[in-house]
Amino acid sequence: MVTLHDVDARPLAGLTKKNAPREIAAGVTLLAIAVPLNIGYSQIAGLDPSAGLYALVIPTIIYVLTVGSRQLVASPDAAASALVASSLGGLAVAGSGTYADMALAQAMICGVLMILMSVFRLGFIADFLSKPILIGFVAGLAFDILVSQVIKMLGITGSHGHEFVSKVATLVTGWTDIKPWSVVLAAGCVAVLVAGRRLNPLIPWALITLIISSIVVSVTGVSADQVAILGPVEAGLPALTWPALSWQQWLAIVPSALALAVVGASEGLLVSRSYANRRGYPNRPNKDLMAFGLSNVAAGFQGSFTIGASTSRTAAVDQIGARTQLPSLILAAGTLLLLVFGTGVLAHIPSPAIGAIVAVAVVRLLAIGEFRELARTDRAEFSIGVVCFAVTLIVGAIPGILVAFVLALINLARRAAQPAIDVVQADGAAEASLLDRTSKATVSAPGVLVVRVAAPLIFANIVTVVESIQQRITAEPEHPIRHLVLDMEAVTDVDVTAAEQLLTFKAWLAEHGVELSFSRFRPQMQHRMRQHDLLEDERMFATNRAAVSELSADAASRGQDN
Known part of the structure; x- marks a missing residue:
């Protein structure tokens, strides 16, 4: 009988001439999904669009060469982007050189922490953040992102800060600044994305939406006052860099980097374990942690920001039938070609379209159905999820992480405080572990x-x-x-x-x-x-x-x- 441990765990194991076309198709689809999303996520994080694209090249290649999971896709995601913005917003001005340097340093520290977690074999950490806690935390970040994207889709300009309350205030008081063209364009994009997903989820509707919306803006001659556009995206290969920060600034970033490492590791390992069990290959959490750590260090050295697991993109390539990391290699190669030859076409992408793509993507992270299921099966765990959601949304991501850990300990203590006591004797000794x-x-x-x-x-x-x-x-x-x-x-x-x-x-x-x-x-x-x-x-x-x-x-x- 063959056990799971006998199965070849190399990322490209199982690649054959027969399934290669399917893997390539998954790679092309992944490229079409990742490019527009990463542009949006880099804006959420308060960074240039190129930062999101850089994460898809060298960090992705390093990740593929070191990861244990065959399918898990690594990339900046909505939760990590929101956490970067909320943690750095009070330390530097978004868009400034200091802010960008802090994002690089944050990725490096996060990577080092993940490497240490791998070295000390702490992959079991994913078992200590239960599903209700992760649901509440991620949903809180997702709702914060959704509000910021609605502001972008409505064309409301001006600074609204990084706090959720400030964003809501901007949304409520800025209704007189709503741009009709932005609303129409965003509504059309949302309609295409939602209807397209129901029609055929394998088609890269995000890319199609960007192309159509860019053509519409160009043909109609709508002014930048009515519809904001992305603007120039830096072309060329990512360059090696080092954050120009004082040691006090490095220390100030450590708590948020720790939060990113814990959230990224927990979510990534949970998703990795799920697909390994489902598809019948070994789950190697400590190797996955090492891959996440190395890719984050690489992201910091070449101008990007923190990388985690992408649940939505992993699900997309799995749905197509990909069972290796070849799609991620195709993603890296395609993004590299885009950075060298094609960034000019990105400059005319309408911002409301990017907002629509990100908004539709994060709606699924609100986990409304899972909250409803928690309420049905366990009111106590439902309450834990709601508390994590509220604290993350209103107080902030870092307090949300702290509350999540406290609730995890309370939940564990509550369940372990009254164990069944069965005394079984074996040669005069008490029962074993x-x-x-x-x-x-x-x-x-x-x-x-x-x-x-x-x-x-x-x-x-x-x-x-x-x-x-x-x-x-x-x-x-x-x-x-x-x-x-x-x-x-x-x-x-x-x-x-x-x-x-x-x-x-x-x-x-x-x-x-x-x-x-x-x-x-x-x-x-x-x-x-x-x-x-x-x-x-x-x-x-x-x-x-x-x-x-x-x-x-x-x-x-x-x-x-x-």
């Missing part, structure tokens, strides 16, 4: 594996539990496991993050021909499991209940499950 219990679970009958976890299943332990069981199932191919029994007597809770991981685990078991059953639920756990759609079939614990319970009891009585 969770890892030992799961990894030492024993086959109680031919083809049957009984596992008991004496702890709540939560975001902090679910990965360890699942991976331990996976390793046990694939450890002895000569005695294949055909039935897995999870003894739930000692499980007092299952949170949203753990439930999603268990649903993924169920799919993995089905692919490996293993049937899943549960036994000995506590009374409140049946309702809890149904809330998370983990017991959609009554037979999962009713069929052969007596036999399953007997197996579980036999394992417990002989001390073989601890």
